[in-house]
Amino acid sequence: MTMNSASMEEELQLQKNIDEAKEALELLTRQKGRPLRSSIVTFGCQMNARDSEKLRGICEAVGFEDTEREEEADFILYNTCTVRENADQHVYGRLGILTGLKKKNPDLIVGLCGCMMQEEQVVAKIRKSYPVVELIFGTHNLFTFPKLLARILKERRRVIELWDGTDRIVEHLPVKRKYKFKSGVNIMFGCNNFCSYCIVPYVRGRERSRDARDILGEIRTLAADGVREIMLLGQNVNSYGKTLADSIRFPELLRMAARTEGIDRVRFMTSHPKDLSDELIEVMASESSICPHLHLPVQSGSTRILKRMNRHYTREDYLQLVSRIRSAMPDISLTPDIIVGFPGETEEDFAETLSLVREVGFDSAFTFLYSKRSGTPAAVWEEQVDDETAHRRFDRLLETVRISAEKACARFEGRTMEVLVEEENKEPGLVSGRIPHNLTVHFPGTKEQIGQLVPVRLVECKGFYYVGEQVKIMQA
Ligand code: SAH
Ligand code: SF4
Ligand code: F3S
Numbered sequence: 001m002t003m004n005s006a007s008m009e010e011e012l013q014l015q016k017n018i019d020e021a022k023e024a025l026e027l028l029t030r031q032k033g034r035p036l037r038s039s040i041v042t043f044g045c046q047m048n049a050r051d052s053e054k055l056r057g058i059c060e061a062v063g064f065e066d067t068e069r070e071e072e073a074d075f076i077l078y079n080t081c082t083v084r085e086n087a088d089q090h091v092y093g094r095l096g097i098l099t100g101l102k103k104k105n106p107d108l109i110v111g112l113c114g115c116m117m118q119e120e121q122v123v124a125k126i127r128k129s130y131p132v133v134e135l136i137f138g139t140h141n142l143f144t145f146p147k148l149l150a151r152i153l154k155e156r157r158r159v160i161e162l163w164d165g166t167d168r169i170v171e172h173l174p175v176k177r178k179y180k181f182k183s184g185v186n187i188m189f190g191c192n193n194f195c196s197y198c199i200v201p202y203v204r205g206r207e208r209s210r211d212a213r214d215i216l217g218e219i220r221t222l223a224a225d226g227v228r229e230i231m232l233l234g235q236n237v238n239s240y241g242k243t244l245a246d247s248i249r250f251p252e253l254l255r256m257a258a259r260t261e262g263i264d265r266v267r268f269m270t271s272h273p274k275d276l277s278d279e280l281i282e283v284m285a286s287e288s289s290i291c292p293h294l295h296l297p298v299q300s301g302s303t304r305i306l307k308r309m310n311r312h313y314t315r316e317d318y319l320q321l322v323s324r325i326r327s328a329m330p331d332i333s334l335t336p337d338i339i340v341g342f343p344g345e346t347e348e349d350f351a352e353t354l355s356l357v358r359e360v361g362f363d364s365a366f367t368f369l370y371s372k373r374s375g376t377p378a379a380v381w382e383e384q385v386d387d388e389t390a391h392r393r394f395d396r397l398l399e400t401v402r403i404s405a406e407k408a409c410a411r412f413e414g415r416t417m418e419v420l421v422e423e424e425n426k427e428p429g430l431v432s433g434r435i436p437h438n439l440t441v442h443f444p445g446t447k448e449q450i451g452q453l454v455p456v457r458l459v460e461c462k463g464f465y466y467v468g469e470q471v472k473i474m475q476a
Contacts, residue, residue, distance in 0.1 A: 011172050017146035018174075021062040024153035029063070032074075032107075038064035039073035043091065044081025046269060047233050048114055050184040051142055052079045055113070057174035058145050066176070071101060075109045077135070080116035082199055084371035088116060099132045109152060111135030113142065117162060118203035121374070127160075136160040139204055143170040165205045171214055181420070181451030183227045187215055187253065188234035188243075193272065195299075196310045197342060199373040200235060209240050212248045216256055223262030228451065229420055232257060232268040238275035251279040258287040264453060265420065265436065269295045270337075273321055274312040285328040292329050293363075293438040296321075297337035301356030302349035305342055308378075315356060322360055331411065333363040333437035340397055341370040341390030344383040350393050354400050361408040363439065364464050365401045369394050402463070409439060410461040416471050417441075419456045421449040435466075443468040 029036055038059040042052040055077060056066060067073050076098060081087040091112075102108045110132050116122050117138040126133050135152050137144060140163040152159045169189065177183055191200050192207040219230055232254065234240060240250040258266045266289050271280075273296055284290050300306050303314040313321075325332060338353060357365065369390055372379045385393075412435070419441050421433040431445035433454070442465065443456050456468040 007171060010170060014143065014146060014170075014172070017144075017150055018058065018061050021146050021150035021153060024150055025063045028153060035065045036063075036074040037067040037072060038075040038077065039067050039070050040077050040079060041070070041094075042079045043087055044079075044083065044115065046184055046231065047186070047189075047235075048079050048081055049178070050186055050233060051114070051139075053175050053177055053184075054142065054173045055079060055145060056176040058149070060176050061174045062146065062149060070098075074105075074107060075111070076101075077111040077113060080112060080114035082116040082119060082122070082203060082373070084368065085373075086371070088122070091116060095126075095130050095132060099130070102132050109134055111137075111152075113137045113139075113145070115139055115199075115203040119199075119375070123160070123162065134158050136162065138162045140164070140166040143173060167206070167208060169208055169210055177227075179422070179451075180226055182229040182231070182422075183222050184231045184233045185215060185218055185222070185257075186210060186234070187232045187237060187250075187268075188240050191235035192239070193236060194310060196308060196377040197339065197370060197373065199376055202375055204235065207236075207239065207243055209234075209243050211244070212241075212246060212253055212256070215253065216260065219257055219260045219263060223260055226451070228263065228453070229265035229267065230257065230263055232266065234268075235270060236272040236275065237268050238271050238277070238280065249279075251277065251283045254280070254290065255283050255287060258283075258289045264289055266290045267293065267438070271296055273298070273318050276321060278324065281325055281328045291436040291438065292331065293333040293335070293436065294325065295335050295337075297366075298356065299337060299339050300342060300345070300349065301353035302345070303352075305345055305349045308344055309339075309342060310377075315352065319356070319359065331437070333439065334360060335362055335364050335366070335438070336360075337366045337368065338397065339368050339370050340394045341385040343370070343378050343381040343385065345370075345385055345393075350396075354397065357397070357400050358404055361404050362401065363408050363437065364405050367394065367397055367401065406461075406463050409464060409466075412437070412439070412458050412466070413461050414458065416455050416457045418453045419443070419468070420453055421445060421451065423450060440465040441468045442466070443470055445470060 040052050040056050042049050070076055078091060080091050098110050112133055117136055137148055141161060148159050148161055188209040190205040190207045194201050237250050241248050298318055299309055301315055417435040419433040419435055421431050423432055424447050425432045425442050429444055430442050431449055432440055432442045434440055441456055455471045457471050458466045458468045460467045
């Protein structure tokens with residue numbers, strides 16, 4: 001990885017802060033007479049999940065034992081999401097429960113970080129009404145977590161540090177991965193697109209791309225550590241590199257990632273349709289380790305609504321893009337994000353969304369009810385769609401997606417494909433994994449197969465997933 005004197009200094013500082021927190025925790029551990037446990041809870045997207053792996057890595061480096069059981073934790077940290085109102089509500093609800101836990105265990109430390117903390121009104125409310133929360137930091141200063149942790153462990157009083165923005169990217173944070181065999185890899189942070197409904201650019205700041213050498217170095221390290229599948233992460237990976245002096249862009253980065261020794265599968269998200277180039281399609285089609293799955297949020301099937309959403313493409317642009325992608329990769333899996341009930345959406349606009357879903361034949365879709373986010377342009381528009389209409393449309397969309405996805409997913413029935421086994425199924429004797437197209441398959445297997453690529457015949461499609469059986473390969 002690249003190391004200049006500034007990043008060396010940064011790393012020394014980080015280590016110093018970790019050591020300081022470690023010392024403070026050792027003292028508390030001696031006082032308690034047992035190891036102290038931390039629990040990190042993640043809300044939101046893949047990027048938050050990756051951030052949580054860093055937070056967990058820091059906790060481990062400081063000497064905490066990791067636990068998923070909040071009721072036995074000494075330190076609970078919520079990494080929050082604010083993309084829709086219900087994400088916020090969920091956190092407030094759980095803070096109520098933590099207030100109860102704190103009564104039973106007065107030594108408990110509760111912290112909040114992530115996207116919600118970048119909203120002033122949220123932080124004001126928590127300061128005032130949720131005394132249980134003693135540590136707050138935001139998305140821009142995640143790397144200051146060791147310093148803040150040291151402070152709260154030593155001083156036991158409220159610690160709040162929030163930044164308005166940042167142009168920095170801090171490398172070399174410790175990481176504790178959730179899965180041994182797969183990992184996310186950040187390639188860029190922030191977003192410059194300002195879709196009119198979306199809070200992300202306000203809470204994640206301006207777009208910044210990571211240096212390609214750092215990214216590829218991390219992928220090599222992950223491969224050496226047993227990772228077989230990586231997912232390149234960014235709010236709009238297709239604009240990767242625009243903030244860098246190097247001329248490297250996403251298709252080239254993707255090609256290099258795909259050719260890393262030991263990496264069997266490469267995925268990426270998210271692709272904004274407006275910036276998806278023919279070069280990217282060519283790279284996807286020609287590199288066998290790049291998975292034939294594209295998450296391509298459309299948001300709406302109506303050009304009029306897309307314009308109001310500030311998406312910079314029309315319905316026809318999207319459909320043409322889909323046909324270019326399919327002529328290069330005929331059996332590719334496509335999945336969108338779709339919003340229902342955006343301000344000003346009429347029955348005609350909504351009908352266009354339904355018809356687009358039928359026309360494209362997505363493998364599945366992430367569907368969302370529009371949620372008003374204060375601070376975004378659409379939040380103050382007058383033509384808000386009433387709840388009942390929005391819910392009714394949402395249900396119709398779900399049904400349309402279900403019918404069209406059932407048909408699309410069945411195209412692999414009878415074929416044998418490689419499944420990367422991810423976990424044991426709840427049903428005894430079964431394991432679950434994914435084919436390159438990202439569809440889930442359940443088949444009889446054992447937990448020893450987790451992390452392995454196994455050839456599986458896709459016996460029966462059950463809507464969004466398959467039931468299969470392992471195929472024994474004849475040895476030559
Ligand atoms: N950067 C990605 C999306 C990140 S947010 C992209 O542009 O594709 C994930 C999804 O949440 C979005 O695609 C959108 O469908 C949904 N979303 C964002 N803001 C929303 C809002 N205010 N209400 C409902 N859904 C929203
Ligand atoms: Fe939000 Fe649009 Fe940026 Fe995606 S591209 S994060 S939807 S503003
Ligand atoms: Fe949510 Fe923040 Fe991701 S708002 S969707 S966690 S970038």
